[in-house]
Amino acid sequence: MxxxxxxxxxxxxxxxxxxRKKRGGKSTAFSGNVYIKCGILILTILTLIxxxxxxLSRGGGHVNVDASEPDIDVQLLDVNPYSRPGIxxxxxxxxxxxxxxxxxxxxxxxxxxxxxxxxxLETSASSNFIVGLAGEIIQCVxxxxxxxxxxxxxxxxxxxxxxxxxxxxxxTNKTYxxxxxxxxxxxxxxxxxxxxxxxxxDVTGKNCPKYxxxxxxxxxxxxxxxxxxxxxxx
Numbered sequence: 001m002x003x004x005x006x007x008x009x010x011x012x013x014x015x016x017x018x019x020r021k022k023r024g025g026k027s028t029a030f031s032g033n034v035y036i037k038c039g040i041l042i043l044t045i046l047t048l049i050x051x052x053x054x055x056l057s058r059g060g061g062h063v064n065v066d067a068s069e070p071d072i073d074v075q076l077l078d079v080n081p082y083s084r085p086g087i088x089x090x091x092x093x094x095x096x097x098x099x100x101x102x103x104x105x106x107x108x109x110x111x112x113x114x115x116x117x118x119x120x121l122e123t124s125a126s127s128n129f130i131v132g133l134a135g136e137i138i139q140c141v142x143x144x145x146x147x148x149x150x151x152x153x154x155x156x157x158x159x160x161x162x163x164x165x166x167x168x169x170x171x172t173n174k175t176y177x178x179x180x181x182x183x184x185x186x187x188x189x190x191x192x193x194x195x196x197x198x199x200x201x202d203v204t205g206k207n208c209p210k211y212x213x214x215x216x217x218x219x220x221x222x223x224x225x226x227x228x229x230x231x232x233x234x
Contacts (some may be wrong), residue, residue, distance in 0.1 A: 062225065062228065063176065063177050063180055063225050065177055065180050065181040065184070065225075065229050066181070066184070066229055066232045066233060067181070067184035067185050067187070067188045067229045067230050067232060067233045068181070068185065068233070069185050070137055070178060070181045070182050070185060071136075071137065072129075072137045072138075072139050072182075073136065073137065073138045073139070074138075074139045075111055075138050075139065075140065076139065076140065076141065076142065077111075077114055077115045077126060077140050077141060078115060078118060080117070080118035081118070081124070082117035082118050082121065082122075082123070082124050082125075082148075083114045083115065083117045083118065083124065083125060083126035083140075083141075083147075083148060084114075084126060084140070084141050084145065084147070085145075085146055085148070086145060087145060087146040087155075088144055088145060088146070089143075089144055089145060089146055089155055089156060090155045090156050091156060092143065092156060092157060092158055092186075092190040092192075093156045093157065093190075093192070093196065094153065094156065094157040094158075094192065094196045094197070094198055095157060095158050095159075095160065095183055095186050095187065095190075095192065095196060095197045095198070096149065096150040096153060096157045096158070096159045096160070096198055096199070096200055096203065097160055097162065097179070097183070097197065097198070097199050097200070097209055097212065097222075098127060098149060098150075098159060098160065098161045098162065098199075098200045098208050098209055099161070099162050099163075099164055099169050099171075099208055099209035099210055099211070099212075100130075100161055100162065100163050100164065101169075101208065101210070102163075103164060103165060103166050103167055104133075104165055104166070105163060106132050106133060106163060107130040107131065107132030107133075107136050107137070107138045107163055108132070108138065110127075110130050110161060110163065111130055111138045111140050114126045114127070114140055115140075124148045125148050125149070126140055126141055126147045126148045126149060126159075127140060127141070127147050127149045127159040127160065127161035128140060128141045128142070128143055128145075128147045128149075128158045128159050128160065129158070129159070129160045129161065129182060130160075130161045130162070130163065131160060131161070131162045131163065131171075131175055131178050131179050131182065132163050132175065133163050133164075133165060133172055133174070133175060134172075134174050134175075135172075135174030135175055135177060135178035136178070137178055137182055143158050143186070143189070143190075147159050149161070149200075150200060150203050151203055151204050152203060152204075153198075153203050157198075158186055158190075160179065160182060160183065160186075162175060162179055162209060163175060164210075164211070168210070168211060169209060169210030169211035169212075169214075170211045171211070176222075179222075180222065180225045180226055180229055181229060183197055183226050183229075184226045184229035184230045184233075187226065187230050188230060188233055193227065193230065194223040194224070194226040194227035194230065195223075197223055197226055199212055199213060199219065201213045
């Protein structure tokens with residue numbers, strides 16, 4: 001009798017052990033699947049973060065601005081032969097983007113430099129607008145007048161000079177946002193599209209604006225943002 005009970009007890013213990021092993025196997029497999037799924041999710045999130053960071057680091061990314069008229073500080077240059085000849089344009093068919101090539105300089109400093117050319121006689125240069133490091137916008141020459149900025153395209157374009165903090169020529173986020181809005185507003189004003197926005201480089205081959213010439217993807221992003229802003233008005 002004791003032998004029978006002992007065998008039954010051993011049998012029960014063996015069966016219980018097998019059940020525990022089976023249950024333990026399922027738990028391990030389940031945990032493994034969870035870890036794999038979590039790992040895939042983390043990798044996906046990291047990939048998205050790196051992609052977005054790369055997109056923004058090249059000066060792109062969507063900016064939420066429209067084509068309404070931005071705040072503009074009108075400080076027209078004195079009419080003079082070196083920076084504001086007072087000549088009426090032939091009608092605007094394009095917008096030309098430039099950079100100052102003077103790292104760290106402000107919109108006010110560049111405006112004052114243009115106005116001072118009538119005294120220094122150093123060169124002939126100007127722009128219709130200047131966008132500053134903090135996103136401020138100064139207008140130097142009326143949009144219906146010629147500015148000395150874009151060589152052969154002076155007579156049928158509006159020029160925008162843009163400030164930048166360092167030698168890379170990349171614009172600050174505030175500068176970039178103001179530039180998108182100003183460009184889009186001018187496009188709506190003159191019934192143009194983002195395809196009518198060009199770089200100084202596209203006129204003469206000059207490395208201007210530097211960052212948009214050396215990073216074609218950033219230039220494409222900028223034009224796309226201008227297009228989105230234009231269409232937000234429709």
